[in-house]
Amino acid sequence: MQQILVLAKKEFRSYFDSPVAYVVITLFLLIAGWQFATGMFLNNTADLRGLFGIIKFILLFFIPALSMRLISEEKRLGTIELLMTLPIKDWQLVLGKFLSAYLLVVITLLLTLIHYFSINALGEPDFGAAMGGYIGLFLVVGVYLTIGTFTSSLTQNQIVAFIVSFVIIFFFYVLDKIIFFFPGFVANLLEFLSIDYHYNNMARGVIDSRDVFYLLSLMFLFLFLTVQSLESRKWK
Amino acid sequence: MAREVKTKSTAGLLIIIVLAILVIINLISINLFSRADLTDNQIYSLSDASRTLVGRLNDRLTVKAYITEDLPAPHNGDARYLKDLLDDYKAYSHGYLKYEFIDPVKEDKEDEAMGFRIPPLQFNVYRNDKTEYIKGYKGVVLIYGDRQEVIPFIENTGNLEYDLSRAINKLTLSRIPTIAFTTGHEEPDMSTGLNWANQLLQKEFRVQYLNLANMKTIPPEVEVLFIVNPRTAFNEWETYLVDQFLMRGGKLAFLIDKFRVDVQKSLVLPVESGLDSLMYHYGVAVQQNLVIDQQCKMVPVMRDMGQFQMQSMVYYPFFLAITGFNPENPIVKALKTFEVLFISPVIFNPDETQNTKQVIFTSSEHSGIRTIPVDISPEKKYQESDFTMKNLPLGAVITGQFDSYFNDKSIPAFSGVDTVSTDTLPDKIDSVEDSRVVVIGNGSFIMDDYRRNSTSFVILLNIADWLTQDKGLISIRSKQATARLLEVTSDGTKKIVKYVNMFAMPLVVVLFGIFRWQFKRAGRKKAGL
Numbered sequence: 213m214q215q216i217l218v219l220a221k222k223e224f225r226s227y228f229d230s231p232v233a234y235v236v237i238t239l240f241l242l243i244a245g246w247q248f249a250t251g252m253f254l255n256n257t258a259d260l261r262g263l264f265g266i267i268k269f270i271l272l273f274f275i276p277a278l279s280m281r282l283i284s285e286e287k288r289l290g291t292i293e294l295l296m297t298l299p300i301k302d303w304q305l306v307l308g309k310f311l312s313a314y315l316l317v318v319i320t321l322l323l324t325l326i327h328y329f330s331i332n333a334l335g336e337p338d339f340g341a342a343m344g345g346y347i348g349l350f351l352v353v354g355v356y357l358t359i360g361t362f363t364s365s366l367t368q369n370q371i372v373a374f375i376v377s378f379v380i381i382f383f384f385y386v387l388d389k390i391i392f393f394f395p396g397f398v399a400n401l402l403e404f405l406s407i408d409y410h411y412n413n414m415a416r417g418v419i420d421s422r423d424v425f426y427l428l429s430l431m432f433l434f435l436f437l438t439v440q441s442l443e444s445r446k447w448k
Numbered sequence: 449m450a451r452e453v454k455t456k457s458t459a460g461l462l463i464i465i466v467l468a469i470l471v472i473i474n475l476i477s478i479n480l481f482s483r484a485d486l487t488d489n490q491i492y493s494l495s496d497a498s499r500t501l502v503g504r505l506n507d508r509l510t511v512k513a514y515i516t517e518d519l520p521a522p523h524n525g526d527a528r529y530l531k532d533l534l535d536d537y538k539a540y541s542h543g544y545l546k547y548e549f550i551d552p553v554k555e556d557k558e559d560e561a562m563g564f565r566i567p568p569l570q571f572n573v574y575r576n577d578k579t580e581y582i583k584g585y586k587g588v589v590l591i592y593g594d595r596q597e598v599i600p601f602i603e604n605t606g607n608l609e610y611d612l613s614r615a616i617n618k619l620t621l622s623r624i625p626t627i628a629f630t631t632g633h634e635e636p637d638m639s640t641g642l643n644w645a646n647q648l649l650q651k652e653f654r655v656q657y658l659n660l661a662n663m664k665t666i667p668p669e670v671e672v673l674f675i676v677n678p679r680t681a682f683n684e685w686e687t688y689l690v691d692q693f694l695m696r697g698g699k700l701a702f703l704i705d706k707f708r709v710d711v712q713k714s715l716v717l718p719v720e721s722g723l724d725s726l727m728y729h730y731g732v733a734v735q736q737n738l739v740i741d742q743q744c745k746m747v748p749v750m751r752d753m754g755q756f757q758m759q760s761m762v763y764y765p766f767f768l769a770i771t772g773f774n775p776e777n778p779i780v781k782a783l784k785t786f787e788v789l790f791i792s793p794v795i796f797n798p799d800e801t802q803n804t805k806q807v808i809f810t811s812s813e814h815s816g817i818r819t820i821p822v823d824i825s826p827e828k829k830y831q832e833s834d835f836t837m838k839n840l841p842l843g844a845v846i847t848g849q850f851d852s853y854f855n856d857k858s859i860p861a862f863s864g865v866d867t868v869s870t871d872t873l874p875d876k877i878d879s880v881e882d883s884r885v886v887v888i889g890n891g892s893f894i895m896d897d898y899r900r901n902s903t904s905f906v907i908l909l910n911i912a913d914w915l916t917q918d919k920g921l922i923s924i925r926s927k928q929a930t931a932r933l934l935e936v937t938s939d940g941t942k943k944i945v946k947y948v949n950m951f952a953m954p955l956v957v958v959l960f961g962i963f964r965w966q967f968k969r970a971g972r973k974k975a976g977l
Contacts, residue, residue, distance in 0.1 A: 231961070234957060234961040238954045238957050245951065245953060248949055249950045252934075252945070256934050257933060326948070326952055326953050330949055331934065338487050338488050340485070340488055341487050344486050404478075413535070417486040417487035417492065418483055418484070418485050418486070419484045420481060420482075420539075421480075422474075422481045425473065425474060425477040429473060429474055433466065433467070433470055437463070444456075
């Protein structure tokens with residue numbers, strides 16, 4: 213655990229040493245804030261559903277952009293071999309990398325709480341629904357980030373990592389929107405696999421163990437796959 | 449540290465095992481789940497009654513929602529609310545409930561919607577500085593086997609769970625409830641005024657007409673007994689039968705005219721039903737007077753104008769246009785206006801505290817009472833001072849525990865001709881844990897003369913529904929997913945709020961970056977780098 217946290221801390225700090233993180237986060241907040249503010253008085257309702265809708269969409273690009281260099285960069289520079297000589301296991305490395313990015317995204321999302329406070333000042337939003345929305349977002353970005361971490365471990369090329377993770381994330385995002393083309397059983401399955409379907413459940417303010425379990429399962433799966441992908445160097 | 453050397457195939461196997469475990473965990477979690485509703489009013493929690501209802505399904509129930517996408521506010525949230533609600537039903541239905549959303553206009557399925565008698569509605573849209581109308585649909589069909597239930601349009605989402613559960617209940621019910629009307633006291637029956645009511649009721653219920661005088665007991669299949677406008681008094685035995693019917697769990701509806709009114713002759717004669725003290729004992733009786741209301745309808749009046757007669761319309765305060773409905777009661781909560789001619793107020797028995805009494809509709813804020821002898825002439829002029837009373841209760845429901853009216857009285861002897869059987873009389877029951885009674889100070893509203901007044905018959909059917917329902921369904925209260933609106937603020941404030949929401953946080957991030965960069969540079973300078 214100690215090693216994971218040390219690594220996560222170091223990684224997290226390194227985000228702020230380059231302007232990339234600032235640019236990405238500022239852009240994220242600008243787009244979300246601009247979209248939210250323009251719709252705010254048009255709908256005139258004190259809820260955050262609109263905001264969450266926008267955030268979900270921006271995340272499709274935001275997360276791959278943040279996670280693309282996590283492992284691929286180390287691979288490209290060869291520093292991965294250096295890391296491997298440290299007394300740190302592959303899974304600790306993966307978890308540390310993931311946590312650093314996760315912390316960054318969670319902080320970014322918490323910055324959007326300003327929108328909640330402003331509708332709270334002007335009306336009476338449903339606190340539970342807003343909370344459900346945020347809990348859901350935290351889980352969803354977790355899944356997206358594990359996907360990003362995984363694809364980043366597959367290649368040395370950041371652009372390839374970005375594109376592949378975008379494609380996988382988009383696939384999970386779009387699943388529940390295309391189910392009308394499928395017969396009942398397949399449609400149900402696809403709907404269950406869709407991340408957005410589970411997210412929408414939570415954004416209503418209803419935390420359902422099925423949604424939580426599924427999203428946690430996905431996170432675990434992709435972290436596990438990342439570890440396997442790192443270990444593949446040693447496969448015979 | 450020596451690491452295990454893995455091969456491609458063992459890694460592949462491991463991945464498959466992990467996948468399998470995750471699939472199993474999720475399969476288990478689908479069936480063993482719990483949920484927490486964080487919303488303020490628990491608006492997304494289905495009531496227990498609805499859960500058990502869909503949990504009992506054992507055949508496929510298809511719900512088709514014919515709803516136009518992007519309806520203008522305030523209808524825009526209804527589809528989403530319905531979908532959320534249906535998701536909840538689905539979650540408890542063990543896979544038997546399926547639903548689909550259809551936009552009849554876009555998908556060219558307007559004929560299909562019409563086939564289910566879902567009417568197109570007009571919605572106002574404010575566009576280019578003028579109001580335009582667009583056509584839209586907002587109806588739901590539930591299909592179960594070869595039966596179907598239609599909710600032609602969703603009027604308010606707060607009642608939606610009740611409406612859906614009621615429809616599901618009706619569809620899945622194997623028995624058809626039996627309703628009976630009493631006869632033998634000059635009450636209207638199929639041939640004397642209840643023809644239309646009978647037709648409507650027979651779509652959903654079995655309908656019987658019972659002459660209690662000749663019965664030893666009310667047949668056990670009867671679930672609801674309507675007593676509508678008796679003109680002569682119930683005798684002791686008949687009263688006893690009614691009482692015992694309630695005691696064994698039967699439900700009662702008293703729709704009582706307290707007067708026989710002849711409009712032509714301006715004659716108002718009191719009627720004695722013999723049931724007043726029985727009803728008062730249960731908790732609510734009808735008073736022997738008539739309500740007048742400033743909120744009323746017009747009637748035609750013939751006037752002699754010298755040589756010839758002229759017809760003119762005058763406001764007639766005995767012809768009430770009731771709008772004071774109890775939003776909590778399923779019988780009336782969806783109604784707008786109920787027009788009724790000659791209605792009497794109900795009176796509550798303050799001593800009867802075991803059960804719950806609820807007013808279902810009242811007169812307006814400007815109403816009054818006329819006692820006999822009543823002048824019902826439309827020519828009569830009224831003063832403001834005639835309408836000083838407010839919200840007189842005109843109908844009520846009683847739920848909960850009832851004690852027998854005959855607990856401190858001797859059981860009357862059976863006096864009729866035994867036409868049913870020669871069995872011995874059933875033992876007297878002293879009380880009932882949970883039953884329901886409806887009392888309304890008018891019975892004529894369900895008669896054929898009022899056939900064109902659709903609200904009347906909606907009330908009749910709602911009463912029958914409400915009385916035949918499971919207890920659980922009644923507990924589904926109206927839940928309002930109120931649109932939470934932002935307070936009206938000045939344009940200036942709006943602008944400020946807008947800009948703060950747009951730029952405040954990005955600015956914070958940028959400032960943090962600059963600050964950190966400066967700080968680092970200072971640190972480097974200090975270190976002499």
